[in-house]
Amino acid sequence: MEGSLRFTELIRTEKGKERAKDKVMLKKDEVVCVTGGSGYIGSWLVRLLLDRGYTVHATVKDLKDERETKHLETFEGAETRLRLFQIDLLDYDSILAAVNGCAGVFHLASPCIVEQVHDPERELLEPAIKGTTNVLTAAKELGVRRVVVTSSVSAITPSHYWPADVVKGEDCWADVDYCKQNGFWYSVSKTLAEKAAWEFAKEKGLDVVVVNPGTVMGPILPPALNASMLMIFRLLQGCTDVYEDHFMGTVHVNDVALAHILVYENMSASGRHLCVEAISHFGDFAAKVAELYPEYNVPRLPKDTQPGLLRTKNAAKKLMDLGLQFIPMEQIIKDSIESLKSKGFIA
């Protein structure tokens, strides 16, 4: 690795109103692997890593599928510092090849199916859990310095009962039995995969840190819509079946990618990192979308159904302490909808 480390500043300005600044070390010539590099969050992470001078091994499911590869190849620096690898999360050798030569690994690849799960074991649990242990085993075998695992708020919040005056945080775990009984198979997959990661880290002595994003939205880089952007897309179409009586933590996709880099580069970062900008009831979120974009047929949904719940403003304090200044919810909504428009998903 080249000896000279320099600092770069990322300055975000939005019509002069918003100025988010964070200092991140630029580590030229370091090679890192991003599993799920073709996905919604993965593509953003690959782009930011290339911007910072990293060489990136990005994994895709099918190298012949241009919908997975083409947008990645347009990123600045991709020509010389991006290598694509085809992996299957259940094929250890394919993962070993992608991780070979890397100082760090960002493990994002995981099936994101939230509806119509027919065979939970095969569709979600096996690739999420076995995939995570395969990636960590390869990282350990190849002497990787640190692995960042992308978990979710879904591994933290779902549970049968929670006292109204107690804040849920990084010390909480989703209740797996409750999730199974209610068919929340995605939450089961994220919870068990994250638990498997922590067990592996403890038993084998591997440096693992975890990011737990909420509902990720913002500009879309790949050609297809992922599950979280599909949710806002359907809201704009007037679909009422998107409604869930729950609180969600919205977060901008750029901030999620940045959070991964911050916890990777700051060796003081440890444990889980909640990654949400705003906590809002789904009905309140829908009302905000309707207010900002009255031209769409956004359904009126029940608003905050548990107004007495204790609210926390700095759920993502660990990431804020590392320098992350979150893009506010209004901007997240605007960036998402403008991107859906410019990509032709909505008129």
Ligand SMILES: NC(=O)c1ccc[n+]([C@@H]2O[C@H](COP(=O)([O-])OP(=O)(O)OC[C@H]3O[C@@H](n4cnc5c(N)ncnc54)[C@H](OP(=O)(O)O)[C@@H]3O)[C@@H](O)[C@H]2O)c1
């Ligand atoms: N979006 C959110 O709101 C959100 C919130 C919290 C956590 N997360 C987590 O963030 C990560 C990325 O999510 P995303 O929103 O970016 O979803 P996404 O666009 O669907 O990305 C998932 C990636 O994983 C890959 N993948 C899935 N199964 C695989 C398998 N068996 N073998 C190899 N690769 C496989 C996918 O490849 P293909 O595209 O080829 O299927 C895709 O590149 C996931 O771990 C997800 O659980 C997402």
